[in-house]
Amino acid sequence: MTGEGGSTAEAERVEVEAGEADEPARTELARRRGRDLSWTLFGKLAATGANTLLVLALAVKDLMDAATYGLFVATIGAQLALSRLILLGVDQGMIRLYTLDDLKRRPELVLSAGLASSLVLSIPVLLVGFVAAPFEPRGWSTTVVLSVALGAVGVALFDYGVASRLARLRYRRAAIVQASMPVVRFAGTLAAVLFFPSRPEIAFGVYAGTALLFGAALSARTAHRTTEWPDGALVRRLLRYSKWLGAADVSMILCQIIGLFLLRGLERDVEAGVFGFAQQVFLGYFAVFLAFYQTILPRAARLESIRELPAFLGRWTKIGAGLALGCAVSAPVLAWLIGLYMENEALRPFPAPFFLMTGFAMVLILEAPLSVACQYLLLPQLQVLNLALRCAAILGLGLWLAPDHGAVGAGVAQVVGSVASMLVLVALLLVVVKRRLKEA
DSSP, X not given: OHHHHHHHHHHHHHHTSTTOSOHHHHHHXXXXXXXXXXXXXXXXXXXXXXXXXXXXXXXHTTOSOHHHHXXXXXXXXXXXHHHHHHHTTHHHHXXXXXXXXXXXXXXXXXXXXXXXXXXXXHHHHHHHHHHHGGGOGGGOOHHHHHHHHHHHHHHHHHHHHHHXXXXXXXXXXXXXXXXXXXXXXXXXXXXXXXXXXXXXXXXXXXXXXXXHHHHHHHHHHHHXXXXXXXXXXXXXXXXXXXXXXXXXXXXXXXXXXXXXXXXXXXXXXHHHHHHHHHXXXXXXXXXXXXXXXXXXXXXXXXXXXXXXXXXXXXXXXXXHHHHHHHHHHHHHHHHHHHHHHOOOGGGTTTHHHHHHHHHHHHHHHHHHHHHHHHHXXXXXXHHHHHHHHHHHHXXXXXXXXXXXXXXXXXXXXXXXXXXXXXXXXHHHHHHHHHHHHHHO
């Protein structure tokens, strides 16, 4: 697989020599970009598809009672949120620092710095989990509390293992690794539900334990590749940069769940259920956005000059527009197929909010090159500002629309708020890039 990373890196070096490649070379570079994006899409869609299929199967086929199902979905969300706090953005920050002039001669040390940070930040999560578990906070059983803590650590370490492969431009290996754990977790959890229907704690444990085993294995492999561990200064440098990316991750999660919690706060429980189901279906398109973002971030980190950034943004924005169009075309088909097998009458009105969430995903896809540009410019603060404005806009519009229009109103707030904040980000980037070009 070393050949894969090396050949891709060489192609990137040739690609950024603007205007010097002949037509066959440009065609080969386009094929390589498409192949890399295809692998990343495969990994992300397989991972998200396995998770979504598990949640949908439990809901549509009524394999768990309502209370247990709600608790299961809540633990998944808690694991994801805690994993973002453990990572604090070092998975993305490591990819950017990997190619900086003063660090690219020792890239493996950058990888180990991110791993060290994740391992250290896992400790308080585990401690709190083991201390709190016997007390069963908020009525959550000991097994559920432990599954949240262990699952969060596992997801964080697993995601970092995938990112370490993306940093080396090993898209194929990253995709295969990324798809492996969720597929195994889906099979194991579903088997636990089917074979032990009266003991749901087994399913909770399998779901969390699978992530922890895979995460530990990937961490051991990364540690084995490292001949020396980083000093504290490098770890602190990575965290100083990555904290903004961690804030962006948390803000992104908030952007997605504001509508759901708003509906619950308004005591529109049925509408909240419909909107929550629409969000689960939307996760497939969110996976497309993540795959697109993860594909272009390592490439942007290898741009040699700010002068290459406008062409880079134009090229990948066109690709993003194609992906967004694909989402728009496929959404009605997906809604129709799900409707054929829907046995829960209360969830049948999900298509309208799902279409609106698809619009939200399309905004994210079109915005992905802009977010990557923030990282290339070493200005992740702009990305955080964009998402903070988005959260505020969605909340404000949701308070206005959701009381009267329910799930549809929450979906409209999601789309309109996202478009508004993206336009602000475009304006800010135009100012920054123009200034940097003048200084270059």
